[in-house]
Amino acid sequence: MVNAIEVSDISKQFVLRHTRSIKEAVVWLAKGRKGDLSEKFHALKNVSVEVKTGETVALLGLNGSGKSTLLKHISGVMLPDSGTVRTRGRVAGLIEVGAGFHPDLSGRDNVFLNGAILGMTEQQVNDRFDDIVEFSEIGQFIDTEVKFYSSGMYLRLAFSVAVHTDPEVFLIDEILAVGDEPFQRKCINKIQELARNGKTLVVVSHDLDLVSRICARGILLEHGVVKFDGSIHDAVALLRS
Amino acid sequence: MSATTPGELTTPGLGGGLRDLRQSGFLLKLLVRKELKVRYRGSVLGLLWSYVKPGVQFIVFYVALGVFLGLERSPRNPEGLSNYAVYLFSGIVLINFFSEALGNAARSIVNNGNLIKKIYLPRELFPVASVWVSGVHFFPQLVVLVAGCVIAGWHPDVFQLLAAVAGFLIVGLLATGLGLLFGAANVYFRDSENLVDMLLMVATWASPVMYAWTMVQEKLGAAAFAVYQANPVTIGVELFHYAFWFPTTDGSAAVPPNLFSLWTPVGLGIALLVLFLGQLTFRRLEGRFAQEL
Ligand SMILES: Nc1ncnc2c1ncn2[C@@H]1O[C@H](COP(=O)(O)OP(=O)(O)OP(=O)(O)O)[C@@H](O)[C@H]1O
Ligand SMILES: [Mg+2]
Numbered sequence: 317m318v319n320a321i322e323v324s325d326i327s328k329q330f331v332l333r334h335t336r337s338i339k340e341a342v343v344w345l346a347k348g349r350k351g352d353l354s355e356k357f358h359a360l361k362n363v364s365v366e367v368k369t370g371e372t373v374a375l376l377g378l379n380g381s382g383k384s385t386l387l388k389h390i391s392g393v394m395l396p397d398s399g400t401v402r403t404r405g406r407v408a409g410l411i412e413v414g415a416g417f418h419p420d421l422s423g424r425d426n427v428f429l430n431g432a433i434l435g436m437t438e439q440q441v442n443d444r445f446d447d448i449v450e451f452s453e454i455g456q457f458i459d460t461e462v463k464f465y466s467s468g469m470y471l472r473l474a475f476s477v478a479v480h481t482d483p484e485v486f487l488i489d490e491i492l493a494v495g496d497e498p499f500q501r502k503c504i505n506k507i508q509e510l511a512r513n514g515k516t517l518v519v520v521s522h523d524l525d526l527v528s529r530i531c532a533r534g535i536l537l538e539h540g541v542v543k544f545d546g547s548i549h550d551a552v553a554l555l556r557s
Numbered sequence: 558m559s560a561t562t563p564g565e566l567t568t569p570g571l572g573g574g575l576r577d578l579r580q581s582g583f584l585l586k587l588l589v590r591k592e593l594k595v596r597y598r599g600s601v602l603g604l605l606w607s608y609v610k611p612g613v614q615f616i617v618f619y620v621a622l623g624v625f626l627g628l629e630r631s632p633r634n635p636e637g638l639s640n641y642a643v644y645l646f647s648g649i650v651l652i653n654f655f656s657e658a659l660g661n662a663a664r665s666i667v668n669n670g671n672l673i674k675k676i677y678l679p680r681e682l683f684p685v686a687s688v689w690v691s692g693v694h695f696f697p698q699l700v701v702l703v704a705g706c707v708i709a710g711w712h713p714d715v716f717q718l719l720a721a722v723a724g725f726l727i728v729g730l731l732a733t734g735l736g737l738l739f740g741a742a743n744v745y746f747r748d749s750e751n752l753v754d755m756l757l758m759v760a761t762w763a764s765p766v767m768y769a770w771t772m773v774q775e776k777l778g779a780a781a782f783a784v785y786q787a788n789p790v791t792i793g794v795e796l797f798h799y800a801f802w803f804p805t806t807d808g809s810a811a812v813p814p815n816l817f818s819l820w821t822p823v824g825l826g827i828a829l830l831v832l833f834l835g836q837l838t839f840r841r842l843e844g845r846f847a848q849e850l
Binding site for chain 2: 319341388391394395400402407411416421425428433
C-alpha cells in the first residue's frame with residue numbers, strides 16, 4: 317500500500333500575543349528590536365505521521381493539543397514552519413460545520429458554492445445535486461436561506477456536500493456532534509462505506525466510542541507532540557487513563 | 558485541492574498564484590454571483606442602485622463644479638469646457654470602478670477570513686472576484702454614459718473605442734495589483750484599509766476628473782507634470798475623455814501630448830508592474846493567512 321499522507325517532522329509555532337497596528341511595530345523597530353514583538357509557543361512539535369491509502373485514523377487528544385492544527389496542515393490551509401507535508405490525490409476537509417456556507421444564500425446556492433470550494437466542477441455539482449439534497453434530507457428547505465437552518469440542518473447539508481465531492485482523502489474535524497441520532501448513524505454508515513471503498517479517513521472527535529467504531533488506528537496528541545500511535549483501542553485506553 | 562491524479566505525492570497549500578484562476582473559473586463565477594446576490598439582498602431597487610448612486614453624484618458635482626465654479630463653457634464663460642457633463646461623467650465612472658474595485662479587494666481577504674482559515678483554495682480568487690464584481694457594476698454606468706454621449710452627439714471612431722478599452726484595462730489591472738497588495742497586508746495590519754481609503758480620496762483629485770489637464774500643466778513645471786501624467790489612473794481617465802467626451806465636441810480641445818505614443822504604454826507598463834509586485838507580495842504573505850486571520 318502507498319502512502320496517502322506523509323507528514324515528516326513538522327513543527328508549527330503560534331504567537332500568543334498579536335500585534336495589529338503599524339504603530340506598535342514601528343515602536344518596536346525604533347527601540348532596536350528589543351524584546352520579542354510577540355511571544356510564541358509550539359502548537360505542533362516534530363510531528364511525523366504516515367497514513368496509507370485506505371487507512372482510517374483517529375486523531376485524539378485533549379482540547380488545544382493540536383488536532384485541528386494538524387488537519388489544517390494536511391489540507392494545506394496552513395504551512396509548517398519546518399518539515400514537509402505531502403498528500404496523494406484530492407483532499408477534502410470538513411473542518412467545522414459549514415465552513416464556506418454563506419448565511420444569506422439559499423441552501424441551493426450554498427450547495428453549488430460549497431461544492432465549487434471543495435473542488436467540484438460545474439458538471440459534477442449538477443450531476444450530484446439531487447443526491448446531495450436527498451442525502452441531507454433537507455427537502456423543501458433547500459430554497460430557504462441557510463441562516464434560518466437549525467445547526468443540525470446546517471451540518472446535514474455541509475456533510476452531504478462534502479461526501480459527494482468524492483475525494484481520495486477525507487478529513488473530518490468534530491462535526492458529527494450536532495446531528496440527531498438517525499442522521500449520525502447515516503453519516504457513520506456513509507463514512508464506513510467510504511472506508512470500504514478504499515478512501516483514506518482522518519477523523520477528529522471527542523466521542524471515543526464513535527471513533528472506535530469508525531477507525532482502526534489512533535494517534536494521540538499531547539501539547540503538539542505525538543504521544544502514541546497504534547491501534548485505536550490502545551489509544552482510547554491511554555487517553556482515558 | 559489540487560486536481561492531480563492520485564499517483565503522485567504533492568505538497569498541499571502551495572498555489573500557483575493567478576495562474577490557478579484558470580482552473581477555478583466555476584468558483585470565481587459563483588463567488589461573483591454570491592457577492593451580487595448578497596449585496597442587493599432585501600433592497601427594492603436592487604441593481605438599479607448602480608445607476609442611482611453615480612447619477613446623484615454626477616448631478617451634485619455638475620451643479621457645484623460646472624455651474625457654480627464655472628467650468629462649463631457658456632457665452633459668459635468661453636474658457637470653460639464644452640459638454641462638461643460628459644467630460645465629468647466619463648471620468649467619474651472610471652474612478653468609481655477603481656474605487657470600488659480597490660476598496661473591496663483590499664478588504665476581501667479579511668472579509669472571507671472564515672473560509673480562508675478552514676479550507677484551502679486559491680486565495681487570489683477573492684481580490685479578483687471583487688474587481689470582477691466592480692466590473693459588473695461598471696456596466697450600467699457605462700450604459701448611462703453612452704446614452705449621455707449619444708444625446709450630446711457622440712460619433713466615435715474605432716481608435717477612440719479602443720482607447721476606452723485600454724483605459725479600462727489599465728485601471729482594472731492596477732486595481733487588481735493594488736488589491737492583492739493591500740488585501741494581503743490588511744491581514745497583518747488592519748491599518749491598510751484606512752490607507753486605501755485615503756489613497757482613493759487622493760486618486761479622485763489627482764486625476765483630471767473634475768478639472769482639465771491643461772490647468773495642471775499651466776501650474777506645474779514639465780517635470781512635475783510628467784509625474785502627474787505617469788499615474789495610470791490619470792492615463793485611464795484621459796483615455797476615457799478621448800473616447801467619450803472628445804467625439805462630442807467640435808474637436809478643438811487639446812489631447813494631452815504623447816497620450817498614445819508614450820503615456821498609454823507607460824500606464825499599461827506601470828499597471829502590469831504593480832500587478833506583478835502585488836502578486837509577489839501576496840504569495841509571500843499568504844502562507845500565514847490562516848493563522849493570522
Ligand atoms: N491561528 C492561531 N493563532 C494562535 N494560536 C493558535 C491558532 N490556531 C490554534 N492556536 C493554538 O494552538 C493550539 C492547538 O489548537 P488546535 O485548534 O489545533 O487544538 P485542538 O486539538 O483541535 O483542540 P480541540 O479539541 O479543542 O478542538 C491551541 O492552544 C490554540 O490556542
Ligand atoms: Mg479542534
